Each structure stands twice: as C-alpha cells, then as structure tokens.
Amino acid sequence: MTFTSPQKIVLEVLYLKTNKNWSDIISTVEFNHTGELLATGDKGGRVVIFQREPESKNEPYNQGEYNVYSTFQSHEPEFDYLKSLEIEEKINKIKWLPQQNAAHSLLSTNDKTIKLWKVTERDKRPEGYNLKDEEGKLKDLSTVTSLQVPVLKPMDLMVEVTPRRIFANGHTYHVNSISVNSDCETYMSADDLRINLWHLAITDRSFNIVDIKPANMEDLTEVITASEFHPHHCNLFVYSSSKGSLRLCDMRASALCDKHSKLFEEPEDPSNRSFFSEIISSVSDVKFSHSGRYMLTRDYLTVKVWDLNMETKPIETYQVHDYLRSKLCSLYENDCIFDKFECAWNGSDSVIMTGAYNNFFRMFDRNTKRDVTLEASRESSKPRAILKPRRVCVGGKRRKDDISVDSLDFTKKILHTAWHPTENIIAIAATNNLYIFQDKVNSEMH
Amino acid sequence: MGEEEGLHQTQLLDTMFVRGLKRKCFDGEEDIEGTLAGFKAIPSYNLQRQSLLDMSLVKLQLCHMLVEPNLCRSVLIANTVRQIQEEMTQDGTWQMINTQSAGQTSLDRLVSTDILCRSSKEQAEGKLVPVYSTFTKDCEGTQSQDNSEIMSTVTSPQVPKNLQSNMWEMENPQENRGNFQKSLDQIFETLENKSPNTVEDLFSEVDNSYYDLDTVLTGMMSNTKMGHCDLETFPSQTSTNSKSNCKSDLNELDHIVEILVES
Numbered sequence: 001m002t003f004t005s006p007q008k009i010v011l012e013v014l015y016l017k018t019n020k021n022w023s024d025i026i027s028t029v030e031f032n033h034t035g036e037l038l039a040t041g042d043k044g045g046r047v048v049i050f051q052r053e054p055e056s057k058n059e060p061y062n063q064g065e066y067n068v069y070s071t072f073q074s075h076e077p078e079f080d081y082l083k084s085l086e087i088e089e090k091i092n093k094i095k096w097l098p099q100q101n102a103a104h105s106l107l108s109t110n111d112k113t114i115k116l117w118k119v120t121e122r123d124k125r126p127e128g129y130n131l132k133d134e135e136g137k138l139k140d141l142s143t144v145t146s147l148q149v150p151v152l153k154p155m156d157l158m159v160e161v162t163p164r165r166i167f168a169n170g171h172t173y174h175v176n177s178i179s180v181n182s183d184c185e186t187y188m189s190a191d192d193l194r195i196n197l198w199h200l201a202i203t204d205r206s207f208n209i210v211d212i213k214p215a216n217m218e219d220l221t222e223v224i225t226a227s228e229f230h231p232h233h234c235n236l237f238v239y240s241s242s243k244g245s246l247r248l249c250d251m252r253a254s255a256l257c258d259k260h261s262k263l264f265e266e267p268e269d270p271s272n273r274s275f276f277s278e279i280i281s282s283v284s285d286v287k288f289s290h291s292g293r294y295m296l297t298r299d300y301l302t303v304k305v306w307d308l309n310m311e312t313k314p315i316e317t318y319q320v321h322d323y324l325r326s327k328l329c330s331l332y333e334n335d336c337i338f339d340k341f342e343c344a345w346n347g348s349d350s351v352i353m354t355g356a357y358n359n360f361f362r363m364f365d366r367n368t369k370r371d372v373t374l375e376a377s378r379e380s381s382k383p384r385a386i387l388k389p390r391r392v393c394v395g396g397k398r399r400k401d402d403i404s405v406d407s408l409d410f411t412k413k414i415l416h417t418a419w420h421p422t423e424n425i426i427a428i429a430a431t432n433n434l435y436i437f438q439d440k441v442n443s444e445m446h
Numbered sequence: 447m448g449e450e451e452g453l454h455q456t457q458l459l460d461t462m463f464v465r466g467l468k469r470k471c472f473d474g475e476e477d478i479e480g481t482l483a484g485f486k487a488i489p490s491y492n493l494q495r496q497s498l499l500d501m502s503l504v505k506l507q508l509c510h511m512l513v514e515p516n517l518c519r520s521v522l523i524a525n526t527v528r529q530i531q532e533e534m535t536q537d538g539t540w541q542m543i544n545t546q547s548a549g550q551t552s553l554d555r556l557v558s559t560d561i562l563c564r565s566s567k568e569q570a571e572g573k574l575v576p577v578y579s580t581f582t583k584d585c586e587g588t589q590s591q592d593n594s595e596i597m598s599t600v601t602s603p604q605v606p607k608n609l610q611s612n613m614w615e616m617e618n619p620q621e622n623r624g625n626f627q628k629s630l631d632q633i634f635e636t637l638e639n640k641s642p643n644t645v646e647d648l649f650s651e652v653d654n655s656y657y658d659l660d661t662v663l664t665g666m667m668s669n670t671k672m673g674h675c676d677l678e679t680f681p682s683q684t685s686t687n688s689k690s691n692c693k694s695d696l697n698e699l700d701h702i703v704e705i706l707v708e709s
Contacts (some may be wrong), residue, residue: 085514111514173517192517221525223518242518275498275529279522333501338519 026429028416032096032104035420038066038427039106040434041091045075047108049119049159050436066436070119070159075110087112093178097200100184105164107187111174114189116165116200124152170196170206177227183234190227190239193220197251209257210239210249225340226285232292236261244281244299246306264295264306266313276328276337284340289349290421296352298343301325303354303364318364318371321356323394323405336410344419344426355414358403359430360390376414376428376435387437492537495530502527 028041038050051069078087089110097105097116104119128150133139173191180187188197188209195210210227214220227239235251247260268277280300287296295306297314301322304314320341324331331337336357343354355361356373364371373390393402416429424439505523 083514088513174514220521223521225518242522275495275526278525278529282518282522329498332498335505335519338516338522 024432026416026432026434027090028092028094029418029427029429029434030094030096030106031418031420031427032106033098033421035422035425037069037096037104038418038436039094039096039108040427040429041074041094041108042432043088043090045073045077045089045091045110047072047074047091047094047106047117070161072117072161074108074115074117075113078112092175095178095180095187097180098184107178107180109175109178109189112168112171114167114170114175114178114198115163116167118162118164120160120162122158122160123154123156125155126150127153165200165203167198167203167206170198176225179227179229179237181229181234182232186234188227188229188237190224192223195224195227195237195239195257207255209251209255211256211258225283228286228288230292231288231290238286238288238295240283240286240297242282243278244283246283246286246295246297248308262308262311264311264314266304272325274328276332279332279337280328285342287343287345289345290347291349294349296343296345298341298354300337300339300341303343303352305352305366316366318352318362320354320362321392323392327405331410334410336413339413339415341413341415342417344417346419346424347422353417353419353426355417355428357410357413358408359412359414360392361414361417361428374437376430376433376437378433495534499527499530499534502530 024046025043026040027043028039030039031037032039036052038052040048040050042048048071049069050066053065053067074091075089077089079085080087087110091108091110093107093109095107097107099105102120106117106119108115108117127134128148130144130147130150131139167189170189171191171194173193175189175191177190178187185201186197186199188195189206190196190210193211193213194208196206197209198206210224212222212224221243223242225240225242227237230236230238236248237251237257238246238248240246244265246264248262248264249257250261251257253259253261268281283297283299285296285298288294289296293308294315295308297304297306298320301324302320303318305316306314328337341355343352345352350367351363351365353361353363359376360373361376362371362373373392374387375390388401391399391402392408393399393404398404412431414428414430418427420426426437428435428437502523506520506527
C-alpha cells in the first residue's frame with residue numbers, strides 16, 4: 001500500500017530524554033493506566049519512572065512534559081551456578097498495576113525473576129517529638145517540661161520505591177511477557193515454553209496454566225513468544241507462537257490450558273513461500289485492543305488486526321516494511337530477522353503503531369487506511385519541531401529526502417513503543433534514547 | 447570466510463531466494479538457471495541452498511559462553527535447517543552433494559550435512575540433532591539431556607561413504623535410541639546403587655551393538671570438559687581422528703572407572 005496524500009497524523013516533539021551510557025539501552029516502555037506515569041526499563045536492570053507535569057496556566061509551554069520521577073535498580077545480574085550461566089539483569093517487561101490507593105505499583109521482570117515494586121510519595125514529615133530532638137537524638141528527659149503533639153510539616157517531595165514481592169524460581173526458560181489480570185489479584189508470566197499464573201500476594205508458588213514443552217526436547221519446534229490477559233474478561237488470555245499462531249485460552253475450561261479455546265492462524269501464502277516463511281511469521285508481540293474485541297499482532301514484516309470472532313484470518317494486515325522481503329537472507333545472516341518488534345494501539349483503537357529500522361516507526365490509521373513513517377532521531381527532534389514524514393524508496397523515482405533501502409541503518413531499531421492510554425502521546429525507545437511525542441493538531445482521539 | 451565475501455554472497459542469495467521461491471519444484475532448477483542466464487555469476491539454487499544450510503548450522507553452533515542462548519531463535523533456525531534438509535532429500539540432491547565431496551578437506555561439510563542424513567524412514571519423523579542440550583539442563587530433563595549431549599559429541603572413526611551409513615545415533619530407528627538410553631539408564635541406576643560389583647553391573651547389560659562404551663564415556667568426558675558448548679567444538683572433533691581422542695581420554699576413563707568402583 002502506498003499513500004501519497006497528506007498525512008492526517010501530525011506529531012510535534014514535546015520532550016526529549018537521553019541517556020549516554022551503553023548499558024542504558026532501553027528494553028521496555030510502559031505508560032500506567034492514567035498516563036500520568038511512564039516507566040522505562042533498561043539493559044542494566046534499572047527502571048526510570050517519568051511523571052507528567054500537571055498543566056498549569058502559568059507555564060503553558062511546560063504542560064504535559066514528562067520529567068524524571070524516580071530511578072531505581074530493579075534487577076541485578078545473577079549467576080546460575082547449576083547451569084554455569086549468567087542471568088541478565090535486563091528488564092524485559094514492566095507492567096503497572098491498576099492504582100488502588102495513593103501508592104503506585106508495578107511489576108518488572110528480567111529473564112527469570114518478577115518483582116513487585118511499590119512507589120510511594122512522601123511530602124510531609126512529623127515534627128515535634130517528645131523523646132527525640134530534630135536530629136533524632138534522644139532528649140535529656142530532665143529538660144522535658146511539657147508534652148507536645150507531633151505535627152506533620154511539609155517537606156521536599158521524596159519518592160520511595162520498595163520491593164514488595166519477589167516472584168522467583170518460577171521459570172526455567174526466559175520470561176518474555178507478564179500481564180496483569182483484570183481481577184487485579186493475579187497476573188501471568190510467560191516464558192518460551194510455559195505460562196504461570198501468580199497471585200500478587202503469594203510468592204512461593206505459582207500455577208502452571210500452559211505447558212508446551214515436549215517430552216523430548218528434540219521434538220521442540222514451536223515456542224511461546226508473547227502473551228496477554230484479556231482487558232475485561234479475567235478468564236481469557238492469548239498467547240502467540242513462533243509459528244505465527246495465536247491461541248485464546250479460557251481458564252474456566254480446564255486447569256491446564258494446553259487446549260486452546262480458539263486458534264487464530266492465517267494460512268500461508270503459497271506464492272510468498274520461502275525458507276524464511278516461518279521465521280517471518282513468528283509473532284513478536286500481541287496486544288488486545290482497549291475494547292477487548294480485537295487483537296493486534298506483529299510479525300517481522302506486518303502488523304495484523306484480528307477479530308476475536310474470526311479465527312481463520314486477520315481482518316486487517318498492514319505492511320510495515322515490505323521492501324525487506326527481498327533482503328531476508330541478509331537479515332537472516334546478521335540476525336536482524338530475529339528482532340522482536342512491539343506494537344501498540346491508541347486509546348480509541350483507531351490507530352496502531354509499531355517500530356522499524358533506521359529509527360523509523362510507523363502508524364496506521366485503521367479508518368482512513370492512511371499510514372505514515374516517522375523518524376525518532378536527534379537531528380529531527382528539536383523541541384516543538386513537527387515531525388516530517390519519511391519515505392523509503394525501493395527503486396524507480398526517488399524524491400528528495402527519501403532513503404533508499406540499502407542505506408537503512410539496521411542497528412538503529414525501534415523495538416519498544418508505547419501509546420498513552422487516552423491521549424495522543426507516544427513514547428519511543430531508540431536504543432538508549434527515549435523520545436516522547438505529542439500530537440499537536442488533535443489533543444483528543446481521532 | 448571474509449565478512450565482505452559473505453555479505454556479497456548473501457546479497458546474491460537474496461536475489462536467488464526471491465526468485466527461487468516461486469519455483470520450488472523438483473524441476474525448478476532448470477527454470478531458475480534458464481531465467482537467470484542473463485545474470486553474471488549467480489550461483490545455482492542448490493549451491494545457495496547449501497550456503498543457507500551451512501550458515502544456519504554455524505548459527506546453531508555458536509553459543510554464548512556466559513548467557514543462555516535465545517531458545518526462540520534456536521528453534522527457528524533449527525526448523526529452517528530441517529526444512530532445507532527435507533527439500534534436499536526430496537530433490538535427491540542429497541545424494542549429489544555426498545558423492546561430489548570427497549576427501550578430508552570437505553569432511554566438515556560432509557559432517558555438517560550428515561547431521562541431517564536420514565534414512566527415508568526417519569525423514570517423516572524429522573528428528574534433529576539435539577541442539578537444545580543447553581536448554582534441557584533443568585532438573586527434570588537431566589537424564590535425557592545427558593543422552594542428548596553424549597549423542598551430539600560421539601563420533602565414529604570412519605568417514606561414511608554411503609549416505610545411509612550411520613554416523614550419528616540420531617539416524618537409527620527409534621528402538622536403537624531406546625536401547626542406548628536404556629544402557630545409560632542402567633549406568634546411572636547402578637551408580638546410585640553403589641554396590642561393590644558396580645563395574646561389572648555397568649558393563650554387563652550394556653548393548654554393545656551400536657556403540658563402544660569407550661566411545662560413550664569418551665563422549666561424556668569431553669562433554670564435561672567443554673561445558674555447554676558441545677556443538678561449538680563438534681566440527682573440530684569430527685575432523686580429527688576419534689581414535690586419538692579415545693587414547694587421550696583413556697586416562698580419564700580409568701579415573702572414572704576408579705570413581706565408579708569406589709562408589
């Protein structure tokens with residue numbers, strides 16, 4: 001599909017955040033349920049939480065800016081002595097819990113261990129103790145002549161993050177996704193071969209709900225690549241596989257959900273068949289729509305929208321970078337073909353977004369069928385600058401500013417993207433830079 | 447192979463595979479070569495396919511010393527290898543390659559393709575060298591895992607001339623594997639028993655029709671030495687005479703038997 005008419009989506013750069021250290025390759029990005037907080041995880045095991053500044057009339061240009069709220073070390077590198085292997089501290093996924101009190105909670109996971117963190121604010125402290133003085137030293141009791149009631153006095157805001165639960169030893173293989181259930185009591189974690197169900201308050205046991213490990217590992221031909229709970233039905237979840245299939249499972253049907261309730265699979269296109277067909281059909285991410293009616297999947301070359309009511313094929317397919325189809329062998333050689341791109345819905349489920357190479361990311365408007373390619377780069381991201389649509393030329397006519405396929409930088413990949421739950425604000429992770437863009441034209445959803 | 451060379455080759459491969467795909471029939475070869483008569487120096491589909499196979503095998507063998515390799519990636523590569531092998535067997539090009547390559551120099555290639563060497567019976571089963579040995583290193587999979595590792599490192603001293611000749615235990619029908627496993631099971635059982643006649647028990651019921659216990663234990667020893675990178679060293683192993691391997695490990699073998707006897 002080629003779109004030449006003016007793009008409907010226009011994004012303005014709002015804020016740019018950068019990290020310089022190599023270990024700060026951002027590995028996950030996630031907005032919380034209100035969009036007020038944005039969490040990022042990096043390869044060094046750190047989590048950085050950004051908070052959106054409240055809009056104020058005094059400083060209209062600062063409205064909606066995200067500033068650092070808290071930074072903490074979530075995971076440390078570990079060594080598995082039994083296998084003589086290192087366990088990376090890289091944060092694979094962060095998921096926020098729905099807020100139930102003044103504190104915020106999030107789950108963060110590396111390859112093996114999931115942790116529940118509680119984020120609290122402290123902006124008052126008690127003063128006027130009877131037994132201790134201001135520095136905390138015990139008072140000489142003989143000097144105490146009267147009793148006072150300690151009062152709370154304001155102080156500089158302090159954000160405290162504490163680990164509340166550590167869910168360890170649940171996974172033999174690498175955890176690729178976590179998803180909080182709509183019941184707000186349980187969550188699931190999926191690795192390459194198994195999915196476990198945990199209760200948020202119980203760390204010493206988990207319930208295995210999917211197990212696709214064959215009796216003989218030599219028979220292994222398919223792994224789990226992503227999974228997610230349905231946003232409204234607490235009994236439903238979906239998981240995707242390396243063969244490009246999606247399985248919707250109902251936990252009411254049986255304790256072990258190895259038998260799917262629905263299998264979503266698109267038959268292979270025989271005209272496009274190659275040795276790489278299976279690899280490029282592997283689903284790297286699956287996301288339910290906010291409505292719960294649809295699923296969005298990303299494989300190497302496309303994003304697809306599936307209707308939960310139709311298992312035979314997706315209802316929409318969008319080409320992300322079809323010009324790579326003739327380059328698959330090179331991409332196989334340099335391992336790029338195994339890159340796992342994520343995908344995202346906007347708040348109204350009308351626009352979908354995913355990353356690509358050369359720091360490009362793509363957005364597809366499901367209603368107008370228009371799409372746009374944008375770039376997250378330092379050069380084109382001055383504050384307030386409007387992002388210019390980019391184009392990759394495959395051959396034939398080349399316009400000014402077009403990029404040819406051969407000059408694409410495959411080391412600059414946008415794997416992790418997130419969309420604000422209600423507004424048109426997006427967070428793009430480009431290696432060790434985080435870009436936050438906001439829609440200038442429409443502050444409401446299309 | 448030089449990196450530039452490799453890149454150039456894969457660019458050609460890209461072109462090849464785009465075209466080659468649509469004519470994936472048994473007689474597709476002629477069509478492709480005919481169509482590409484205009485192109486200069488484009489290797490044949492078979493050669494490109496072989497190149498892809500070799501690339502895939504190298505990818506499978508490279509393992510990260512410190513961190514557990516990506517299981518999804520390994521599975522996808524292994525499936526690709528299996529797919530190529532199946533097509534090559536159907537095409538009958540499997541035979542061609544085997545007869546063409548002769549001598550020590552092409553031994554590595556022979557070995558790598560022999561991994562996929564199947565009798566027509568096994569083709570349907572689609573078994574593959576256990577490249578997942580690293581991943582079976584969990585408590586539950588211990589026994590089968592050890593079997594896998596042993597099988598992947600065992601070599602036979604003779605170079606198979608016949609396509610069907612047996613180089614890897616994997617090629618045997620299911621029952622052979624069962625026997626082998628049974629032998630190993632017995633070994634482990636006996637170790638646990640800690641009876642004074644351990645050594646006799648060890649050797650009494652082992653089925654010698656496929657493997658020397660020597661070779662098995664040699665495999666175990668070299669396996670423990672290599673740690674997790676079994677596959678990484680297998681090409682070098684296959685190119686050296688395994689008899690010398692046995693000799694060099696005889697001391698260790700004695701040492702093991704000593705330990706077994708004492709337990």
